[in-house]
Amino acid sequence: EIVMTQTPISSPVALGQPASISCRSSESVVHSNGKTYLSWLQKRPGQPPRLLIYKVSERFSGVPDRFSGSGAGTDFTLKISRVETEDVGVYYCMQGTEFPWTFGQGTKVEI
Amino acid sequence: EVQLVQSGGGLVQPGGSLRLSCAASGFTVDNNPMSWVRQAPGKGLECVSVMSGSGITYYANSVRGRFTISRDTSKNTLYLQMDSLEPADTAMYYCSGLANYWGQGTLVTVSS
Numbered sequence: 368e369i370v371m372t373q374t375p376i377s378s379p380v381a382l383g384q385p386a387s388i389s390c391r392s393s394e395s396v397v398h399s400n401g402k403t404y405l406s407w408l409q410k411r412p413g414q415p416p417r418l419l420i421y422k423v424s425e426r427f428s429g430v431p432d433r434f435s436g437s438g439a440g441t442d443f444t445l446k447i448s449r450v451e452t453e454d455v456g457v458y459y460c461m462q463g464t465e466f467p468w469t470f471g472q473g474t475k476v477e478i
Numbered sequence: 479e480v481q482l483v484q485s486g487g488g489l490v491q492p493g494g495s496l497r498l499s500c501a502a503s504g505f506t507v508d509n510n511p512m513s514w515v516r517q518a519p520g521k522g523l524e525c526v527s528v529m530s531g532s533g534i535t536y537y538a539n540s541v542r543g544r545f546t547i548s549r550d551t552s553k554n555t556l557y558l559q560m561d562s563l564e565p566a567d568t569a570m571y572y573c574s575g576l577a578n579y580w581g582q583g584t585l586v587t588v589s590s
Contacts, residue, residue, distance in 0.1 A: 406577055408523075415572050415580040416515070416523065427578065459523055463577055466536040468513065468525040 369393055369462050373471035380476060386447040388474045390460035395440050397464070404463035407436055407445045410473070411456040419458075420445065452478065480504040480579045487571065487584035494563050494588070500556040500573030500581050508551040510576050514558045516569035516586075526571075527558060540566070563588045 370393040380386045390405070397403050407420040418427045420436035423443060433448040447454055455478060460471040482505070486498040498514070500507075513528040527547040528536045535547050546559040556573055565588045573581040 470523045
């Protein structure tokens with residue numbers, strides 16, 4: 368299975384400052400159809416996961432534009448341009464290119 | 479508006495069974511990949527089962543042979559039948575459509 372590795376594990380950040388999370392896959396997550404099914408999800412305590420970014424850089428409906436995704440092949444990045452209080456939580460990258468779908472171990476963003 | 483409403487779950491003894499349901503609205507379960515993802519206490523997210531739009535199924539090694547994913551297109555509902563439950567299956571279980579849409583979660587506790 369494709370192993371997803373995130374760094375850092377924890378990211379303390381001041382309000383209004385940027386945050387960046389990296390995700391590396393053990394092999395390419397480019398599908399045979401040419402698309403890259405790499406997503407970023409936010410998980411807050413007591414809430415279900417929330418999709419932020421899909422196909423590397425597409426922002427999901429309703430997601431603020433301070434969230435952005437980039438990358439290709441095996442290396443991907445989620446950036447929050449200015450962290451707000453509501454952004455506190457754990458962020459996961461996920462590949463949906465190949466079964467089994469796999470998640471990174473999570474990055475905790477805290478103020 | 480897309481909604482995935484989960485039901486089922488609860489407390490069960492080791493070796494017991496449970497069935498989780500995920501009723502969809504605004505979204506069709508038979509045209510899209512649907513999955514069950516769980517989060518054990520203090521752990522990360524784990525995909526335990528997926529059903530593709532064409533009906534191909536996948537199971538994590540830890541649940542293969544014990545869990546069965548299925549769907550009822552007439553009810554637009556996804557199911558997860560969980561048999562021979564073990565304490566390690568204790569987790570919050572979420573259904574997901576495409577990973578875009580998520581149910582509210584249902585807690586499964588396996589304990590004597």
